[in-house]
Amino acid sequence: MNSVSVRALLVRGMLAGLVAGVLAMLVSYFLGESKVDAAIAIEEAGAHAAAAGHAHEHAEEVVSRALQSTAGLATGVVLYGVALGGIAALVFCFVLGRIGRFGARATAALVTAGAFVAVTLVPFFKYPANPPAVGDPDTAGKRTVLYLLMIALSVLLSAGAVILGRRLAPGLGNWNASVAAGVFFVAAISLAYAFLPAVNEVPADFPATLIWQFRLASLAIQATLWAAFGVVFGILAERVLEPAPAVPAGTSAGDSAATAA
Structure with missing residues (x-):
């Protein structure tokens, strides 16, 4: 594979990562943020109970929770998606043709599935994600x-x-x-x-249901990110590696289709 193709696939991998990051951000906002808020509320309730009856100085938040759950979330997840997309595109370039006679879409799907298992699932089962206060x-x-x-x-x-x-x-x-x-x-x-x-x-008194819901949401975010990347990048990579045949000048698309038939 020449350097031009690698560069084109890298750019498209980052673009696919951008799209995947936006979708993962939406899933994170609608599924995960409520669990984070619930965990923070539990943490603050415990802190207030521990400090009851004692004068204490309340530290002012450097970044508000509202900003964290909107602009901060979008920036972090989208940049993560772009970086991951670039790395996955380079892996795709390396394995293309080395793991069997698969086309661009099938290779993208295999790379994506393998990355999801290796980077997300396997570490998750050993060290699962935990919400704040845990x-x-x-x-x-x-x-x-x-x-x-x-x-x-x-x-x-x-x-x-x-x-x-x-x-x-x-x-x-x-x-x-x-x-x-x-x-x-x-x-x-x-x-x-x-x-x-x-x-x-995990504290003994922390709600098990909240932990379970938070971990499922975390897994859903990662699954969305990888699945969206695999689909979008497979389409984009196929257009780079397997371009549609050019239609001769003066020939309409209908005439070309009829000739091919």
């Missing part, structure tokens, strides 16, 4: 490192599984090689789950 502020750095480590392990093991499947395919056949690679991935991820430390800092 988690010790003193361990925030440690929890972030563990989450990023889980993502890195998942991505590396996914790449290893793909390589293993490709190498086993000539001897075992595509189906058996894919099964073997899948078993390897599940086994390796299970070991990572077992050896990485668990994090359980």
Whole structure:
């Protein structure tokens, strides 16, 4: 693939990421923000109860909650979508033609599905998202490192599984090689789950329903982001790699269709 095609696909990947980010932002606003507000209310109620009867100075918010849930949310999610779209487009350029004889849309769908599993689902099952008021502020750095480590392990093991499947395919056949690679991935991820430390800092009195709803909303946001990117980028990539045949000058579209028939 030449540099012009890579550049064109990178731009279209970022554009698809922009569209996906806008859709994910809407899902986040309508599904997730109410859960965040509920968690913040619980946190503030606990803080007020702890400070009852004691004079204390209330720290003024640097950024208002209204701004966080609108402009801040839109900026963060959309920029995240654009960056993710660019990275996914580069991965698409690398794997195109190396994982089988798939077209642009099918390759985009496979890359998107694999990225969703490796970057979102696998880390989520080990370290699920938690709303505000859940988690010790003193361990925030440690929890972030563990989450990023889980993502890195998942991505590396996914790449290893793909390589293993490709190498086993000539001897075992595509189906058996894919099964073997899948078993390897599940086994390796299970070991990572077992050896990485668990994090359980949910307060005993925190509503379990709210945590469950927040985590489902987080998963819905990520699913929307990846699904929208896969669909939009697949269409855009196909137009770059498989352009429609040009219609000769002086020939109408109807005449061209009739000739093709």
